[in-house]
Amino acid sequence: METSSSSPVKPRRKDKDEDKFRIGATVAFIVVIIGIGVPMWWRTTTVYRVNLPSTEILSLSETPIKTAVQVAIYTQQPIRGQLLIAELQSAFSDNEIWSVEFKQLSSTPKTQEAHTPAALEKLLLEENVQSVGDFMFIEWPKLQEELLLTTERSALMRSDTPSNKIAQLLHAKILQTYRINQILSTDERMGAKSEAPQPAYDVIVSVLNPKPRLTHAKWNIAMAVKTYIEPWLAKVSGVSNYTVRSQWKYRVAIEADIKQVRDQSKLGRHYALQESALPHLLTSIAQNLSASTTDKPAINLVVYIPPCHIAPLHIYNSKDQRLTRNNVDAFISPPWGGFIIANPPEHVCLAATSDQQAIAYHVSTTDNMQVMLDQLHKLLDISSELQMEGVKVVDIEQLEPRRWEYEAYLRRTAIRHISTASSTLQSLIKLLDQISYIVIDDEVGAAITNSYADILAAKAALLEHRLADASVLAKRAFVASERGFFDASLLAQLYFPDEQKYAIYIPLFLPIMVPVLSSFNMLRSVLQARRKEKQS
Template sequence: MSNYELERRRCQLAAVSVAAVVLFVGVPLWWRTTTTYRAWLPMAQIQEFSKLQLLLDVDVEVVFARGTLTPEQQKKIPVTQTRDEQHSVDGGTSLTYRYETRYRTATIMEEDSLNQPTAAETDLSLNTLSESPCGSLVVYVIPESSSLLPQDVDVYVGQRRTALVRADAETKAGKTLKQVLAGVEPRVKEVLRVMSFSHGDIMAVLSNRVRPGSGSLPKKDDSIRSFKSSPGYEITFSLLNPDPKSHRLYWDIEGAVHTFVQPLLSKLSPLANFSVDSQTLYYTMLGFNARFDDHHSAYTLSADSLAHVINPAESRLGSNAASSNPPLNFLLYMPDAQHSPLHILDPQKRLVASNAFHSPRWGGIMIYNVNRANGTLPVDVHINMAKVMGVFLAQLRLLLGVKPTARTAGILVAPPGYSGLSDWELDRLMWSHSVENIATATTTITSLVQLLDQIDTIVINDNIAEQVSNAVASLQLATAELESGNLAFALQYSKEAILASERAFFDPSLLHLLYFPSDQKFAIYIPLFLPMGVPLLLSLLKIVAEVRQRRKDKLAKKD
């Protein structure tokens, strides 16, 4: 074999060796080192949440007091009945409300509590015997002749989770137990309508999963003025003094918060964390164009002009950039001497008694007028904090989703008491927040999975996978606790689910390779691999051509 042949054979072996190294070592190594890391996610469980199916279980206990049942009827007690209400919602969401009602007779201690002079004292005494768990209700059926309730009242709703219901005059005369229970059921439903959640409450928090105009949402949705569920809220009380030369204002905001606001926030602690601060702003005006009204002998603001009042003062209220929690602003405004007194008119051109208004999902404003009869400036003003906080607390309840109870004939609702919130009002909020947290967390998780499916260059690290798994596990626990009627645990798990889902969705690592698509990869790799790949490919093609030519020559010699 000549030197030329040896040199050509050596070049062919070198080309084949380089190609083998590239194909069997370089390509797998490059593929391995450039592959996007994606940790395992529980896709099967996440797909189940795309169609949200919730079952809300409410435990109701109906207790018959002495004199409401005959001895024959008492022998057949206790009795348990279950009633389901199913609702289909757009987007694959279905809701089932299960009311498990247990009927029994009152114990000796409960009979003693039912002998209290007033219904309020009875409610307090019954609560000291045993405190009902969150989300459950106890309805006491008292004789028709009982003096606990006024003659025109058939249902009394207490501050806790108990209610008193007056029995019919013909409840036990010649009727079976089934007929007696059927006669009590309408009034028990009235108690549920007031003290427990309604379908409208649940649909309001599921508005993001319902197609607008589909008819599933209630026509009059008061939830647009309340804040969405959040792990925390920032409450700020601001005193606006546009004319310090005319007024020297004194307000005991610290004492007022401790006396009036803190009891309510302590009651709401299962729902969220609250932080409260205050400030005094000088030379800060509201954006209004007040006109003097001869009829009322005062400057007035019409209802249609209130939307423009907030904007000029909002820039001076301070920034909430340090926290992601939504802010609730409450402004106490003292009009200057040129626009005093200042009153708010309702759409019917009547004076608003509180002289205040609230802005949906923002806060409230109260205008505080003072008497300048002495004519000496500046006027020392000691603000009546009880009056001011009474207005702000009513606005705070509305902004947090506590709906006022409509007055109904025959139903008497006890005032919320010192804390400003009844136990059953807290339960209604807990039902709504639990469902809203579950719906929000499922939407966040399913949106994240859809995003990861569409963009395969996003890295899924172990931290994201852990947060997603935690969110899925918390969602499963929250739905299971709702089905079991354990409202407190359901709320806690739903809060954990929404926190874990948001941590996964907003993880900064998701954005590292988000804007590095495949076409840009080719733009980077081609200048690196093309100068080496083209000569190597041409050498391999030449070797293949020579091998084919040799085979043809051998076949020709044989022939």
């Protein structure tokens, strides 16, 4: 009897010890898998994202871009000046884009002694310090036109010029309100919008001479570029930096239909190049021009010297009207560049047609460089082509552009950079909200944050009458926004979205989780058995 009563006790203790070890092992396994493994997996597969001011960036459009401008007015009669200022203030009082401050300049003994408008303009500009973007109207009674725009920050006006004409000039030429509206408008019907100026460009000046043996054209193009193009670009480098180089290209023929036209010249003919064929012409020569060696966009300035068997060559429109202006045939194709046809002199081609020895000649530097500078005005979108009745613009007599024209370009470009940078950041934030597995590293986050801060600073500078500072800040904001939007790191995990992450890791973890779940079932059974044992 004793043997039978003592034998069942030992197995029960053994079972209890085994249950303890089994429970301990199961709990340790669960803690390692769920407490350490799952958080570690979740941490290592989480996409890294820097905190961004997303809400603030999306609300950038709620604060409009407004620019402060100071306009000074000088009249010989103070009463007329007060009246003009009162009417102009009324015209600009409710403007959403401009905050214009009108200032009356008082007459002094020196100004009354000025006998020419140029002397009066020089005196007033010296006595009244202007900031970048300011403007001044100077009354001169004997003026033929209602308004005469000078090359400085000033315009001469006649004594009978009304305030609405001054306001019209401010909107159309000085402030260029219609173009600012195009930049700020979200309505596609406002017309095509040009791209924001890039921070750097390559300017490539090419001279094409298809028949160098027959056309002995001589031209020190490198010296011409250093004398004309480089100084001019240095004056407009406030928005973009320019790298200039020149080159000669030989045996580059244009591929376009050319028609012979009889005329009264000594040669008895010239050749017509149809305006509709110009795009094909550019396509045919573009492949022969060496491309930019950097990733900067290129501006091509081409001077084509036609051989005498197709010279002189002139451009005609669809109505068979010759488009030669000032004895020059040229055209531009934004943003690619400009094209100039430099026809050889008549006596050179007369000698060539008479089978005489080819005559060497020099290409006119002045004529071609003046045309090239005019093309750069238009390609860089600096020139103001809008014509107004009763308004005349003084011709440019110096290399640099008109001061008011360039500062209007600065103002317009600053607003364009702010608008473009804001749109870029908002698009990026919306994209990041939609695609959660895009990585935002520290460098991209810094670019976005810095761009946002520069946008706010540029807006404040425009409103505080600091156009030069606003231009620098707006350009910096634009560059940072582009760098953040097109950074290659944003694409690092686009090929590995959350769906693929779960599809790959679930088959890996599922076999491990099966014993974990079985262990939970075993724990439940052991605990229930112990509870029943205690109750019994």
